[in-house]
Amino acid sequence: MTINNPPIYSHRRTGPPVTRLGRIGLRVGSAVLIIATLAIGTAFTSRQPGTEARERPFTVVGNVGKPVNARTFDMTVLSVRGAAIITDTNGPHDTSGVWIIVRVRLAARNAPTEVGYAVLVDAEGHTYRATGRIDQMLLGGRTLEPDIPVDGEVAFEVPVSVADDVSIRMAKDSDDQRMDAVAQSHLPITSAQVAEWHAATKPVTVASPAVSQ
Amino acid sequence: MARSNETGNSRVAGGVPMNGVAVNGVAVNGVAVNGWWRRNRWPLVALAPILALALTVSTYDHYREYWNSAPRTPVTAASDGWVSFANAEFRLDALATATKLTDDLGAPVHLPAGMAIWSAKISFQSTHPDPLFGCVLMLHDTAGQTYADNPAELTDLGVNFDFASCGPDTSTGKTPTTWTTTAYFVAPTSARPDGIQVTMDGHLPRYAWLTAR
Numbered sequence: 033m034t035i036n037n038p039p040i041y042s043h044r045r046t047g048p049p050v051t052r053l054g055r056i057g058l059r060v061g062s063a064v065l066i067i068a069t070l071a072i073g074t075a076f077t078s079r080q081p082g083t084e085a086r087e088r089p090f091t092v093v094g095n096v097g098k099p100v101n102a103r104t105f106d107m108t109v110l111s112v113r114g115a116a117i118i119t120d121t122n123g124p125h126d127t128s129g130v131w132i133i134v135r136v137r138l139a140a141r142n143a144p145t146e147v148g149y150a151v152l153v154d155a156e157g158h159t160y161r162a163t164g165r166i167d168q169m170l171l172g173g174r175t176l177e178p179d180i181p182v183d184g185e186v187a188f189e190v191p192v193s194v195a196d197d198v199s200i201r202m203a204k205d206s207d208d209q210r211m212d213a214v215a216q217s218h219l220p221i222t223s224a225q226v227a228e229w230h231a232a233t234k235p236v237t238v239a240s241p242a243v244s245q
Numbered sequence: 246m247a248r249s250n251e252t253g254n255s256r257v258a259g260g261v262p263m264n265g266v267a268v269n270g271v272a273v274n275g276v277a278v279n280g281w282w283r284r285n286r287w288p289l290v291a292l293a294p295i296l297a298l299a300l301t302v303s304t305y306d307h308y309r310e311y312w313n314s315a316p317r318t319p320v321t322a323a324s325d326g327w328v329s330f331a332n333a334e335f336r337l338d339a340l341a342t343a344t345k346l347t348d349d350l351g352a353p354v355h356l357p358a359g360m361a362i363w364s365a366k367i368s369f370q371s372t373h374p375d376p377l378f379g380c381v382l383m384l385h386d387t388a389g390q391t392y393a394d395n396p397a398e399l400t401d402l403g404v405n406f407d408f409a410s411c412g413p414d415t416s417t418g419k420t421p422t423t424w425t426t427t428a429y430f431v432a433p434t435s436a437r438p439d440g441i442q443v444t445m446d447g448h449l450p451r452y453a454w455l456t457a458r
Binding site: 143174175177178241242244 | 357360383389390391396397398401402430432433436
């Protein structure tokens with residue numbers, strides 16, 4: 033009697049058996065593929081910008097006398113002056129550097145806003161915050177209304193050596209400018225002016241903000 | 246002739262197709278079907294809607310957070326003119342330019358060119374023991390711009406005015422159930438105010454929209 037067995041389906045590979053050398057080759061090949069995948073991934077990710085770069089602010093550069101859009105407000109640099117001593121109700125404040133006093137016009141764009149961030153940045157990229165030695169009435173706490181421009185001064189204390197090549201930057205948030213607009217203007221300051229301001233002995237008062245006339 | 250694969254995933258024995266249709270991309274009976282694709286066809290079909298759902302949920306969460314971060318859904322007045330919002334009811338009794346404000350000495354205030362002062366008289370009623378905590382009043386114009394109450398510009402000009410507040414005067418030790426306040430705003434003379442926007446902590450994106458009757 034003939035028994036017709038059904039065909040046997042197998043998960044095993046057909047052909048000659050894999051030799052020991054062949055098995056080692058397969059494993060090495062797998063390892064090489066894994067390492068190559070990791071290497072490609074690492075190379076790819078290492079060439080991506082870091083968080084600091086990816087979330088950097090959008091710096092909008094404009095000339096002195098022209099409004100610069102900082103998203104929630106416009107900044108216009110009106111003028112700049114300097115001094116060796118500034119004074120307020122607490123008395124005179126001297127410096128081993130020089131005071132740079134920037135007169136700006138600020139106006140909210142569509143809704144009330146504050147301007148909390150003001151720095152000078154030098155040619156090397158170092159930043160100098162608006163001084164905390166006096167009350168800066170224009171910054172942090174002064175609400176600007178849309179299309180009602182306000183003029184005022186902001187004082188910075190910087191080393192004499194960098195004062196002739198600085199730009200002002202202003203933004204809404206005092207601590208976090210990530211992915212926000214920052215307005216920037218280069219200040220027209222000469223070395224001769226810096227020397228003159230550094231040598232001056234007359235105290236200067238920083239002007240309070242007032243509605244632009 | 247069909248080939249089985251190395252991993253044994255193909256349901257083929259010795260290159261013979263199980264169902265006589267196709268294996269591993271090799272056409273059998275004129276139909277080409279790859280074994281892996283065929284075996285995973287249903288998970289692959291399910292993958293598309295699952296990915297779409299995952300993206301939708303994630304995107305919707307972020308969108309909802311963004312949507313709830315600003316006043317977008319106005320709550321308008323009923324037929325009696327009162328707007329019921331949060332734990333109180335509001336009514337805008339008058340919205341007009343303020344022309345008779347004086348300084349602390351009673352002298353008329355001279356406004357900078359291009360700036361106007363607006364006043365809004367608002368009535369409130371509530372039986373809540375601590376009504377309207379975190380309430381913010383904003384003047385809104387037809388161009389979509391908003392202006393804050395108690396503006397610093399009025400303080401700069403020395404205007405004698407009472408700071409507006411949504412909440413009632415509780416200095417007597419009792420919380421009244423009805424009260425009124427007059428809020429002052431500054432806006433460009435070109436602005437055309439059309440109402441008052443009242444927002445409350447925890448109620449965004451809803452806000453009370455008050456228009457003069």
